[in-house]
Amino acid sequence: VRLRERDQRxxxxxxxxxxxxxLEARSVWPSFLPLLARVLELSVLVAYGVERxxxxxxxxxxxxxxxxxxxxxxxxxxxxxxxxxAARPEVALEVLAEALGLxxxxxxxxxxxxxxxxxxCLAALGVTSRVLSRRDRLVLHHVLPALQRRLExxxxxxxxxxxxxxxxxxxxxxxVPAAIIDSVGQIHVGNxxxxxQNERGVSPFELAPRGMSGFDVTPLRxxxxxHYLAIxxxxxxxxxxxxSAAAQTWRLTARETQTLALxxxxxxxxxxxxxxxxxxxxxxxxxxxxxxKAGCKSRSQLIARFWSAEDFAKQAAP
Amino acid sequence: xxxxxxxxxxxxxVSLDPxxxxxxxxxxxxxxxxxxxxxxxYSLAATERAPSVDRLFSSHPLPGARQLIDHYLKTEGRYxxxxxxxxxxxxxxxxxxxxxxxxxxxxEHWRWSWRSWGLGGADQLRTLVxxxxxxxxxxxxxxPDGEFTFDDRELLQSTGxxxxxxLRWEAQLQRSELLExxxxxxxxxxxxxxxLVDARGAVQADNLLLRKQGDEARRALAEDLSxxxxxxxxxxxxxxxxxxxxxxxxxxxxxxPPLNRLRWNITAREREVLDGVLKGxxxxxxxxxxxxxxxxxxxHVTRLLHRTxxxxxAALVVSCLRR
Numbered sequence: 001v002r003l004r005e006r007d008q009r010x011x012x013x014x015x016x017x018x019x020x021x022x023l024e025a026r027s028v029w030p031s032f033l034p035l036l037a038r039v040l041e042l043s044v045l046v047a048y049g050v051e052r053x054x055x056x057x058x059x060x061x062x063x064x065x066x067x068x069x070x071x072x073x074x075x076x077x078x079x080x081x082x083x084x085x086a087a088r089p090e091v092a093l094e095v096l097a098e099a100l101g102l103x104x105x106x107x108x109x110x111x112x113x114x115x116x117x118x119x120x121c122l123a124a125l126g127v128t129s130r131v132l133s134r135r136d137r138l139v140l141h142h143v144l145p146a147l148q149r150r151l152e153x154x155x156x157x158x159x160x161x162x163x164x165x166x167x168x169x170x171x172x173x174x175x176v177p178a179a180i181i182d183s184v185g186q187i188h189v190g191n192x193x194x195x196x197q198n199e200r201g202v203s204p205f206e207l208a209p210r211g212m213s214g215f216d217v218t219p220l221r222x223x224x225x226x227h228y229l230a231i232x233x234x235x236x237x238x239x240x241x242x243x244s245a246a247a248q249t250w251r252l253t254a255r256e257t258q259t260l261a262l263x264x265x266x267x268x269x270x271x272x273x274x275x276x277x278x279x280x281x282x283x284x285x286x287x288x289x290x291x292x293k294a295g296c297k298s299r300s301q302l303i304a305r306f307w308s309a310e311d312f313a314k315q316a317a318p
Numbered sequence: 319x320x321x322x323x324x325x326x327x328x329x330x331x332v333s334l335d336p337x338x339x340x341x342x343x344x345x346x347x348x349x350x351x352x353x354x355x356x357x358x359x360y361s362l363a364a365t366e367r368a369p370s371v372d373r374l375f376s377s378h379p380l381p382g383a384r385q386l387i388d389h390y391l392k393t394e395g396r397y398x399x400x401x402x403x404x405x406x407x408x409x410x411x412x413x414x415x416x417x418x419x420x421x422x423x424x425x426e427h428w429r430w431s432w433r434s435w436g437l438g439g440a441d442q443l444r445t446l447v448x449x450x451x452x453x454x455x456x457x458x459x460x461x462p463d464g465e466f467t468f469d470d471r472e473l474l475q476s477t478g479x480x481x482x483x484x485l486r487w488e489a490q491l492q493r494s495e496l497l498e499x500x501x502x503x504x505x506x507x508x509x510x511x512x513x514l515v516d517a518r519g520a521v522q523a524d525n526l527l528l529r530k531q532g533d534e535a536r537r538a539l540a541e542d543l544s545x546x547x548x549x550x551x552x553x554x555x556x557x558x559x560x561x562x563x564x565x566x567x568x569x570x571x572x573x574x575p576p577l578n579r580l581r582w583n584i585t586a587r588e589r590e591v592l593d594g595v596l597k598g599x600x601x602x603x604x605x606x607x608x609x610x611x612x613x614x615x616x617x618h619v620t621r622l623l624h625r626t627x628x629x630x631x632a633a634l635v636v637s638c639l640r641r
Contacts, residue, residue: 054537055518055520055537055540153487153491156491157494159522160490160493160497161561161562162561162566163497163498163501163514163523164497165561166504166523166568167497167500169559170501170504170505170507170508170570172557173508173557173570174507174508174581175579178507180496180503180504188496188500189497189500216581218506220502220503221499221502221503227496227499227500229500229507231507231581266629266631266632266633266636267632297598298598298599298600299631299632300595300599300631300632300635301597301599302598303598303631303632303635304597304598307636
């Protein structure tokens with residue numbers, strides 16, 4: 001259905017209002033609502049959003065096509081009405097009309113649509129003295145898609161700082177360098193350890209997306225598939241150092257130390273025997289003596305104790 | 319001016335997903351507006367250090383264009399024209415002719431580069447689309463006879479404004495998508511049930527481990543948050559996020575060390591079993607502690623080995639200490 005030429009110009013003006021200053025203006029409502037009220041020849045136009053969750057219903061925002069003191073008055077009245085009448089918008093609209101001193105106001109629900117948990121409503125109020133005409137509906141039909149896109153856009157922009165802070169909070173809980181990087185390893189968001197590492201000259205993150213060992217790299221599912229979450233792996237305690245510490249703490253013979261090195265790698269008695277060049281039975285004897293000296297009941301307990309560096313420090317201290 | 323409104327139409331009908339941009343349509347509008355010319359548009363990937371071409375569209379096929387431009391960007395503008403990413407102020411958002419900005423030697427170089435496109439004697443009218451000092455993209459037309467009128471220039475420059483607006487919008491959306499995806503990956507990497515919740519404790523984003531615990535656990539988060547605010551002990555640790563507007567929280571399940579350091583997506587039961595393995599307990603001991611059968615413990619351990627790609631129990635222990 002085509003618009004008349006004059007209406008076409010109105011629609012263009014409205015779309016222009018929505019599209020310009022996309023980034024600068026935080027909200028489209030203050031400039032858009034008065035213009036729409038003028039085009040549709042309505043005295044007061046109200047836009048409000050109601051958010052429904054499992055727990056409750058709440059008012060996300062309310063705007064009126066007024067300026068200055070009357071706008072503030074209208075918004076306050078709507079909020080008051082909404083809060084005191086079990087979250088019923090129609091009652092809130094009446095409270096608003098009363099506050100503006102509108103006698104026997106008509107109410108007109110123009111349109112409403114869902115946006116996630118949010119229901120956005122446009123309602124007219126005052127002496128509207130006519131139903132919504134075909135022409136009015138046509139104008140709305142042409143303007144709404146742009147408006148909805150714009151609101152969705154505003155909602156997303158509003159979440160950007162929140163998401164960034166949340167990413168930072170998550171990364172901060174990790175005790176290793178971790179960051180969101182792009183395909184050349186540039187850090188977009190990182191924890192303190194990652195940024196510090198980056199400060200010190202050449203960043204290991206540069207190599208991370210190409211599969212550098214020492215990092216767990218996860219490609220991000222969205223965001224153009226060019227970004228990654230890179231988390232440094234915790235350095236393993238040096239086996240040599242662990243071995244000499246263990247030999248000292250547990251007073252191991254040279255043969256037992258050799259055996260311990262193989263047990264710590266997770267080898268079976270048979271493989272240990274093959275490496276040591278002895279019978280399986282002999283290897284088992286070595287392992288048995290090892291367990292006794294280390295005060296461990298099982299091999300896995302021995303392994304766990306062997307690899308946790310703090311353990312040796314604790315045992316060596318007294 | 320009809321060109322501008324046509325472009326505005328195309329650009330405002332775009333979906334919020336930047337990957338399905340309107341650029342092919344934009345290109346066809348431009349080639350209608352500039353007949354006998356070859357149109358080219360490219361946007362830059364938004365990184366500050368190593369610029370590269372993100373998307374490239376041309377009205378006619380231009381073999382090797384992407385490589386040529388990528389090479390130019392890497393050489394930091396050694397062949398005249400502009401400094402990639404941060405052009406001089408007088409070059410930003412202005413329609414300019416190549417023959418105005420390049421020295422004769424540079425001009426020669428470029429015409430030589432375009433020879434394979436059949437544009438040996440062409441001139442180029444182009445606009446660097448910038449947001450402040452930052453370059454977002456490039457678009458322009460090549461005309462084989464090299465003749466551009468004043469109107470052409472006006473047209474290209476005002477078109478640049480429309481494109482700029484759109485590219486800035488896209489850059490914001492990409493950033494928003496990146497952070498959304500980044501948050502998802504970060505929540506998963508924690509290896510514990512975690513979520514982003516708003517001031518009322520309603521879940522805005524969560525991870526697999528929390529979803530596995532069911533709707534009940536999600537609802538319990540709100541109660542957990544109000545308990546935490548009253549200073550009572552809670553199942554989740556809440557980190558307050560500072561940003562304008564409504565307060566948000568990151569909720570992370572409390573787990574005793576050293577298992578809190580693990581970043582594997584394992585279930586609560588598997589974690590309890592792993593705890594035993596790390597302490598060197600036998601399957602039997604673990605079974606007694608958790609009041610399950612020894613066979614079940616074996617299954618859990620096998621699954622842990624499988625998930626972590628470890629061959630032996632010992633390797634599993636070593637692997638845990640690494641992550």
